Amino acid sequence: MRYTLSILTALLLLGCGDTPQKSSAEPESSPPIQETMTQKTVAPALVKHEKAVEEVSKAEEDVTQKAEEVQAVATAAVDGATLFQKCTSCHGQKAEKVALGKSEVIAGWDVSRLSSAMHGYKDGSYGGAMKALMQGQVKSLSEQEIEALSEYISSL
Ligand code: HEC
Numbered sequence: 001m002r003y004t005l006s007i008l009t010a011l012l013l014l015g016c017g018d019t020p021q022k023s024s025a026e027p028e029s030s031p032p033i034q035e036t037m038t039q040k041t042v043a044p045a046l047v048k049h050e051k052a053v054e055e056v057s058k059a060e061e062d063v064t065q066k067a068e069e070v071q072a073v074a075t076a077a078v079d080g081a082t083l084f085q086k087c088t089s090c091h092g093q094k095a096e097k098v099a100l101g102k103s104e105v106i107a108g109w110d111v112s113r114l115s116s117a118m119h120g121y122k123d124g125s126y127g128g129a130m131k132a133l134m135q136g137q138v139k140s141l142s143e144q145e146i147e148a149l150s151e152y153i154s155s156l
Contacts, residue, residue, distance in 0.1 A: 079145065083148060083149050084153065086137075090103075092107075102130050109153065111154045121134040121137070
């Protein structure tokens with residue numbers, strides 16, 4: 001029994017002595033450590049990286065979309081202002097004139113009033129004595145151009 005115990009103690013001591021030995025041999029066991037690092041550190045980092053790449057490309061998409069929206073708004077504004085140039089000789093730069101001494105002053109009209117007047121001139125359902133003249137002015141305008149014009153005039 002005593003003998004067994006001392007063997008056990010010896011083994012225990014050996015076992016304890018083993019530990020520092022192992023750690024001193026660490027450089028040799030570096031491949032498995034690297035492997036562990038790959039799994040524990042590099043893999044999540046890769047996942048993070050992929051996520052970041054995904055987020056960046058999503059942000060890029062968002063920016064492109066926003067730019068297109070801004071472009072669309074800008075184009076509409078430019079169109080309205082440009083289109084109105086052919087109206088200013090009669091209605092005035094600020095739509096403040098009584099066109100040919102006959103029309104109402106359209107400055108201050110809201111979008112829907114302007115747009116329905118133009119649609120009305122187009123299909124002949126709106127206007128006074130000189131409605132034929134105004135029909136000639138608006139008949140070639142598209143839906144979008146009427147909208148752009150209405151937006152622009154109402155903003156003057
Ligand atoms: C040659 C002159 C002339 C030009 C150019 C002209 N208009 Fe007119 N506009 C008139 C006259 C005149 C009237 C009144 C017509 C009537 O008897 O209904 C009028 C009426 C209108 C009205 C309704 C106001 C009302 O009296 O009920 C709107 C809106 C309008 N014009 C918008 C435009 C727009 C937009 C343009 C350019 C695309 C334009 N006009 C170009 C002469 C002009």
